Amino acid sequence: MIIFVYDHTFEGLLTALFDAYVRRTFPDKLLHETEPLPLFYNELYRVTTCTEKAERVWKALCRKLSKQATALITYCWLSEASEAPMLLMKYMKQIFDSKHSITTDFTNPVTLAVTQLGRKVSGERHRILQFMRFQKLADGTYFGIIEPLYNVLSLTIRHFQDRFADQHWIIYDARRHFGYYYDGIQVNEIAFTNVHQPALVTGKVDENLLDREERLYQTLWKNYFHSICIRERLNPVKHKKDMPVRYWKFLTEKN
Known part of the structure; x- marks a missing residue:
């Protein structure tokens, strides 16, 4: 050998x-x-x-x-x-x-x-593009957190850079404890000193750190999500297949 x-x-x-x-x-x-x-x-x-x-x-x-x-x-x-x-x-x-x-x-x-x-x-990679949810922080930065099975975060940078070219954002991999920050010009890899802080574990940013209108927009999104649901056509099995449960804790409409 x-x-x-x-x-x-x-x-x-x-x-x-x-x-x-x-x-x-x-x-x-x-x-x-x-x-x-x-x-x-x-x-x-x-x-x-x-x-x-x-x-x-x-x-x-x-x-x-x-x-x-x-x-x-x-x-x-x-x-x-x-x-x-x-x-x-x-x-x-x-x-x-x-x-x-x-x-x-x-x-x-x-x-x-x-x-x-x-x-x-x-x-x-495709599912990350579907299920990444951003929260607007008090300084105007958009923060998105996800926990992918594979190390695909780098494969999504170009999409978010094109989609949110005029905004500052952070995308973070909670499984591998690193992310990327876009300052409107370039993307840099980042890591947090304390990876066990609640926001990096649950995906829920402290309300004191959020933009003052963020909670309103989250509520509106949840209401929209529930209002378009047709109860007679509920199919939990298909729903979990299309939207895997492992992503739910990071989805605004599921919390």
């Missing part, structure tokens, strides 16, 4: 692939630097992340693949699934080694697994 140990970053993964081609040995297992080594293995190689190597691999992938196919690789990585790094290592190796495109060959188990994982992440 050949083991590659790396820093568990996307750049680190691309560097590992570059080094594998240089060494002409490919890993049977990828491990994070903090993970314990198995009892038995034949060879251990420690990858030193190199931006230049990673960029060369990524540019080579971009030359061989469509934008949609390269996006799929990114989506698969952002799934944070335990099997994703090794899966992507095999997938990218097959892309480089094959004379024909494998990206639509769903008889290939690696292609199928990457595609299925990527679609799950893409679906989660």
Whole structure:
């Protein structure tokens, strides 16, 4: 068994692939630097992340693949699934080694697994765009909090930047404890010192920190949500399928 140990970053993964081609040995297992080594293995190689190597691999992938196919690789990585790094290592190796495109060959188990994982992440991104609810703070900043299954917050930035180009906003991932702040010009990644403060756990900002009209707008939205409901056509099962319960604590109309 050949083991590659790396820093568990996307750049680190691309560097590992570059080094594998240089060494002409490919890993049977990828491990994070903090993970314990198995009892038995034949060879251990420690990858030193190199931006230049990673960029060369990524540019080579971009030359061989469509934008949609390269996006799929990114989506698969952002799934944070335990099997994703090794899966992507095999997938990218097959892309480089094959004379024909494998990206639509769903008889290939690696292609199928990457595609299925990527679609799950893409679906989660779409749900974030649907279910993100913003609260206007006293300083005029709009604050939105969500708890996605996958690390998709970065995939929503362009949408919110285009949609709310003239407003200041924060979008925050309560599961991973980081977010993005848009000041009307650029987007910056942010993190809060106390991730256990109520607003970052429940999604409900203290009324003293809200804009004075925010509570009114929340009430109006709730009234509208309930008034358009046709009780004779209630279907709780479909409702929970279309609007998963895990998002409810962050939805204005559900609180």
